[in-house]
Amino acid sequence: MNTPRILSTPGANAYAYPLLIRHLLANVANQTDAEIVSGELRFGYRAFVDRVTRLAALLTARGVRAGDTVAVMDWDSHRYLECYFAIPMMGAILQTVNVRLSPAQIDFTLRQSGASFLLHHADFAPLCAQLLLALPQIGGLIVMDGADEDNDYEALIAAASPDFIFGDFDENAIATTFHTTGTTGDPKQVFFSHRQLVLHTIALAATLANQPDGQGMRRTNVYMPMTPMFHVHAWGMPYVATMLGVKQVYPGRYDPATLLALKRREGVDFSHCVPTILRMLLDANAAGGDSLAPWTFVIGGSALPAALAQEAEMAGITILAGYGMSETGPVVALARGLQPDVAKCCRAGFPAILVQARIDMDKGGELLLRAPWLTQGYATQPDSDTLWADGWMHTGDVAALDGDGALRIVDRLKDVIKSGGEWVSSVDLEDLLVALPGVAEAGVIAMPDAKWGERPVAFIVAARGAPPPDMDLLCVQLQQHVASGRISRYAIPERLVLVEALPRTSVGKIDKKALRAMLA
Template sequence: MLSTTGSEAYGYPLLIRHLLVNVADQSDAEIVSGDLRFSYRDFVDRVTRLAGLLAARGVRAGDTVAVMDWDSHRYLECYFAIPMMGAILQTVNVRLSPAQIDFTLRQSGAAFLLHHADFTHLCDQLLPGLPQIGGVIVMEGAADEDGYEALIAATSPDFAFADFDENAIATTFHTTGTTGDPKQVFFSHRQLVLHAITLAATLANQPDGQGLRRTNVYMPMTPMFHVHAWGMPYAATMLGVKQVYPGRYDPATLLALKQREDVDFSHCVPTILRMLLDAARGERLAPWTFVIGGAPLPLALAQEAAAAGITTLVGYGMSETGPIITLARSAPEDIAGRCRAGFPALLVQARIDTAHGGELLLRAPWLTQGYATQADSDALWAGGWMHTGDVGAVDPDGALRIVDRLKDIIKTGGEWVSSVDLEDLLVAQPGIAEAAVIGIPDTKWGERPAAFLVASQGAQPPDPDQLCAALEHHVTSGRISRYAIPERLLMVDALPRTSVGKIDKKALRLLLAE
């Protein structure tokens, strides 16, 4: 027979502040940012002071506090202090256009703003049209007597955090699609805590050298404004690992921090990995594990990284998924196996909707429940599953592969051609650093592939006839159909990208139309 609950039993809501419960007592690691380095005990103290500072400036539970900063200790403190006091953290994508930033601040109803001094001119332009923002703090370095560091030091460390409903909204940000206005998504305390625990457990279950342990040194290379830097700062803080925050992504700075601080775990989009390898100029970078997301990881790039001592593994997710859904793993020598989307994380349900083009559908306890508009939310969750817009397939070992975006897959000659597969084959050719494939209308075949190519650093542009001949070999072997041979091959200096580094295929279609 079940017993009744004790009259004074603690319900223990899953709140972000509970990620910090033991870390100050159990971790002797440091948090490094610019010229500053401090302990986790100092970090908890600083988080408490920031909450007190914001409360003194009028921020109350339920208010939205917007942040515009580079990857820093300040941002990490905002990740915790703002939601811990019951307010909502809005991570502003500083790479959006001024009009889009204005839209995101307006739609979120931001009541307070913290911004780096680099964005002062932009904020001075926007703030007169945003009267709902009632207060501003300019984030500066430690040497600025009127800046963030001085304000934190002068604030009492006695702010008392209260319990509240774990389903309260903790964070909000806007997706970075290539069409229409950015869409606002929301995440609750419960969702973010479950995501952090699951991410930590999934990484702990990885083979040696493919995960994150307490002894690792973590440095993000995904902007902290983008999907909570893939949720990694929450997990890394909960685990008490050494963290290194690099500010802006300058390749020389990133490589210097890797050497000086013994960084061995990071995450980024393929573009950043390409940038680092070019800057390293053959330097040995082992040990360094990279989770790669945001775009497909070409096998040729993963092999080049391996030659430099970098272990790459793909993680799959979206802005709407918080983001981690799958993580690749394989034997050390199986580089191709780690270029797949990988295996569903703990608590994740994934299925392929074969009746509707093979779309990947998801369920997990941390997926956003919707957007700011009801119609968009209903479409996202039609049938009780989150619709990803990605075409997926499952390998015999249970690993997920992303075949393409539904909107990017090319329908030609009665067959479907994966732009992802074709891009991977093109990047594997000598002299090709990057490739992007789109479908162009064709009166006879419906669509035909067109490829945009970027030459490798210092290499001569490849001969189009030789490229087509190389692809014909893959037709003969059965890897691709004859319809996949591109109708056009265009060399470009660089590929257009979204604000988070994804290739902007809408811009490529417009470029080709022009």
């Protein structure tokens, strides 16, 4: 059988171009007048590249070497963006620490990653002082916001050498590491190489360019992240924005008044967040009732309720869902549809460029994936083998494929409810509940039932400023969806529980393990 021909005799002086994160910065300093805004600082891309170079020189002078792991604990800032580039560009590994984990879990992640250097915001100084007592392998420390005059990030950057030279190395070298945030067991460590992140950045930029007008990212946009930079590279968007030379605005902590003020002052028109943050912004803007147009939001992390998307559209926000997970780096699908077709914009969307997706009906409709940037495994090999069974990444999500080729996430395999022989999607039921009057949020879980096997139980949060919803009336309203065939009669909840707030994981997802504990 013939085999493909391989180019084995390149020219003697040919450059074997490795896909390294530093190459995302090629030419950007000379091709854009856009600024990076963070707190009181405002500077251009030429200054940004200089600061990245100085940070690498500073860390090298402090003893960081290629292959070392440098941990970062900060809010969304220019400092974090500089770490996104400088640390992997010098051949070290960036560990983005989830600051919303418990101290014991943060200790576990630092210990498992083998971090030897730490940069942290002063807000985390007491926690870090406690952690470092048990982590002697961390031999270097920089405070990132001016609280330590003798060890201040800005002063140290200003004094560092601007002449650091970034060299080439294997594109498969690890660039970043972080830990997943499941609701059971210890967090799992995942890794991403330079090659993976460069390919994800290019594919995501191309996918965004393929969106309808107003749904993508262009060089003329003003970008502000509202997904923590510790969480899956802030969905990879800062790498895309920097490669394109987009104006970037970094808000620090997520205070809704600050976010809205930055949007208006800086002209922000592209962001991304989980539904909880979107809900917070809409509530904060409700008093003034001002239009938020133009502002495109990519929503991920959990299902986007159609009612929330509709409310956002009414406020002037162009809304679309995206899909991914920690293991996928993360973006593998993005919704698109002409406004105001909210239903199409709430789907997981179309597989991104270079992504292969299929649905395994033998596994209950589980979504399986292939893409060149998916993590190759966890720090523990047995879990890696399960993740990549049969050469496909197993997402644990039940999905369906619409006629136009878009994916819909039906539920998590572990959350789908089987009642009376019928499958009930907790995601669909939550979406219907949030659309009912007086309901702001809903979380649905299964409870064991001797007769039906399982029955759905719904936890309800009342809409802001509204009286508690009438639970019997909610069930009557759901019956209309039974009559229309949208849901089966087995989907009517056995119980409706009114709560002040739904428990959330560290990245804003509904914590259904906590709901099950509350029910028990």
